[in-house]
Amino acid sequence: MTDADYDLCVIGGGINGVGIARDAAGRGLSVLLVEAKDIACATSSASSKLIHGGLRYLEFFEFSLVKASLREREILLNAASHVVRPMDFVLPHVPQQRPFWMLRLGLFLYDRLARRDRLHASYVLDLSSAAFGKPLSPSYGRGLCYADCVVDDSRLVVLNAMDASARGAEILTRTKCTLITPHEDCWVLDLEGKDVAQTRRVRASMVVNAAGPWVENILKDSKMLDDRGSVPTIRLVKGSHIIVPRAYEGDQSYLLQQKDGRVVFAIPYEGDYTLIGTTEEDFVGDAYAPMISDAEIEYLCQAFNGFFQKKISRADIAWTYSGVRPLVDSGAKEMRKASRDFRLYEHPQSRAPMISVFGGKLTTYRLLAEKVIDRILHMSNRFAAPWTASAFLPGGDFPGGDFDAFLQYCREEYSWLPPDLLLRYACAYGARMDRFLEGARSLSDLGDSFGAGLYEAEVAYLIRFEFARDVEDILWRRSKLGMAMNEEEIEHFHSKFKDILQDVDP
Numbered sequence: 288m289t290d291a292d293y294d295l296c297v298i299g300g301g302i303n304g305v306g307i308a309r310d311a312a313g314r315g316l317s318v319l320l321v322e323a324k325d326i327a328c329a330t331s332s333a334s335s336k337l338i339h340g341g342l343r344y345l346e347f348f349e350f351s352l353v354k355a356s357l358r359e360r361e362i363l364l365n366a367a368s369h370v371v372r373p374m375d376f377v378l379p380h381v382p383q384q385r386p387f388w389m390l391r392l393g394l395f396l397y398d399r400l401a402r403r404d405r406l407h408a409s410y411v412l413d414l415s416s417a418a419f420g421k422p423l424s425p426s427y428g429r430g431l432c433y434a435d436c437v438v439d440d441s442r443l444v445v446l447n448a449m450d451a452s453a454r455g456a457e458i459l460t461r462t463k464c465t466l467i468t469p470h471e472d473c474w475v476l477d478l479e480g481k482d483v484a485q486t487r488r489v490r491a492s493m494v495v496n497a498a499g500p501w502v503e504n505i506l507k508d509s510k511m512l513d514d515r516g517s518v519p520t521i522r523l524v525k526g527s528h529i530i531v532p533r534a535y536e537g538d539q540s541y542l543l544q545q546k547d548g549r550v551v552f553a554i555p556y557e558g559d560y561t562l563i564g565t566t567e568e569d570f571v572g573d574a575y576a577p578m579i580s581d582a583e584i585e586y587l588c589q590a591f592n593g594f595f596q597k598k599i600s601r602a603d604i605a606w607t608y609s610g611v612r613p614l615v616d617s618g619a620k621e622m623r624k625a626s627r628d629f630r631l632y633e634h635p636q637s638r639a640p641m642i643s644v645f646g647g648k649l650t651t652y653r654l655l656a657e658k659v660i661d662r663i664l665h666m667s668n669r670f671a672a673p674w675t676a677s678a679f680l681p682g683g684d685f686p687g688g689d690f691d692a693f694l695q696y697c698r699e700e701y702s703w704l705p706p707d708l709l710l711r712y713a714c715a716y717g718a719r720m721d722r723f724l725e726g727a728r729s730l731s732d733l734g735d736s737f738g739a740g741l742y743e744a745e746v747a748y749l750i751r752f753e754f755a756r757d758v759e760d761i762l763w764r765r766s767k768l769g770m771a772m773n774e775e776e777i778e779h780f781h782s783k784f785k786d787i788l789q790d791v792d793p
């Protein structure tokens with residue numbers, strides 16, 4: 288090894304970057320992670336929020352990807368059952384689409400491809416009589432119900448960043464890597480921070496480029512794509528979601544088959560809403576600012592209206608978001624057939640190892656991180672055992688891993704908290720909620736109130752432990768309270784935020 292500043296520098300604070308930093312720090316490496324903006328500011332907070340095998344990938348014979356994803360689903364459910372929750376999915380049969388036997392066979396495989404300790408097996412539903420059929424148009428007679436998981440995606444990212452930091456990784460947000468220069472035994476990285484003090488040059492013995500949709504940009508800027516060779520190509524595919532006030536009764540989700548062969552999900556969201564998505568469109572432009580198009584809005588409303596008794600229109604939409612998938616370009620003509628698997632590329636420009644990450648899914652980030660660190664250690668003739676498959680994420684360490692029992696404990700311990708607020712805290716922070724509730728006996732002990740259940744104590748916690756540095760970080764990524772607060776409340780929060788930030792002095 289060289290006398291570099293860090294063993295490993297990770298570029299990108301999306302799910303893959305933070306997962307890699309966490310794994311590496313836990314294996315004893317000195318780690319620096321640089322994120323150009325905020326943790327989870329890009330694709331990793333714009334997903335469909337599913338931790339799933341991906342039932343539809345079976346159709347494209349991606350058995351190993353589905354199997355690996357299903358294994359990860361179980362691991363994540365154990366590691367963080369506050370942010371990863373089981374969910375029933377109802378799949379109505381559409382006679383003009385995939386035959387019923389095919390759906391049953393798909394789910395038969397889905398049930399059996401990997402071990403399933405907490406989730407039920409799939410079963411047939413008579414939609415005309417079952418409660419899950421009630422919200423649907425009467426034309427849907429038969430269906431299937433299977434279990435998968437939903438996740439608060441941006442919180443999953445921040446939990447990994449927190450754990451990486453707790454294990455010694457340095458996490459620098461609002462710090463962009465502008466140049467990577469190969470040296471014989473190390474890599475030199477130029478970092479540009481918000482102010483001059485954060486702008487510096489560091490040396491790392493190993494580098495992982497996990498910049499998601501920007502994975503090629505940093506390579507181009509560093510002239511590492513001049514001779515492209517076997518470096519994979521990235522295909523940027525935009526996906527959008529709409530959010531409407533709760534559009535049906537019940538806690539179940541629906542998988543809605545569309546005429547074009549795609550599927551659209553309807554998922555209960557943040558208590559009072561239904562999340563509907565997603566679309567797929569090739570994307571060119573600023574990947575930090577993808578926007579939903581009129582055609583996508585129309586497509587998603589129709590996708591929903593084709594199945595449900597209640598009809599929705601553009602006027603019902605409370606919020607939309609779009610994200611850009613960084614997929615490995617396999618040359619597939621139809622976007623829905625493009626693989627969600629990942630590829631790791633080892634750069635040859637230095638004796639010191641560097642890997643770029645192409646593609647992936649939120650669901651498989653832990654496995655991806657494990658493979659990256661196994662590989663990069665092997666490249667530098669080192670070994671440290673993998674450890675993340677059986678480790679909790681911050682807040683997920685309830686006795687017996689039983690979230691419902693934990694919730695019951697919280698109800699007794701914090702009987703003074705309004706039930707909705709208690710549920711939000713428990714789902715977001717799990718066993719960590721005591722960090723900002725300890726000693727409090729009433730809401731007034733939590734400091735200033737900013738509306739929608741946001742109190743100063745939570746804000747200070749997010750600044751101190753969760754790298755929040757801005758109002759947006761709190762309202763749209765650490766939480767989704769931005770949806771529940773009105774303009775006045777947001778303005779008031781803006782006016783107070785700087786003072787809280789100064790007081791906490793992270």
Ligand SMILES: Cc1cc2nc3c(=O)[nH]c(=O)nc-3n(C[C@H](O)[C@H](O)[C@H](O)COP(=O)(O)OP(=O)(O)OC[C@H]3O[C@@H](n4cnc5c(N)ncnc54)[C@H](O)[C@@H]3O)c2cc1C
Pocket residue numbers: 298299300301302303304321322323324325326327328329330331332333334335336337338339462463464465497498499500501505524525526527565609610611612613646647648649650651
């Ligand atoms: C619409 C949609 C729905 C999806 N649904 C699901 C789903 O339900 N389940 C699932 O498993 N997967 C899903 N995915 C896929 C999943 O969201 C992505 O695979 C994953 O979030 C990609 O993470 P990432 O870390 O590679 O990229 P990102 O989250 O985009 O992170 C990359 C980070 O790198 C930073 N960065 C870029 N350049 C630099 C630089 N030079 N210096 C420092 N930092 C830099 C960026 O600011 C960014 O934060 C979905 C994706 C989309 C778009």
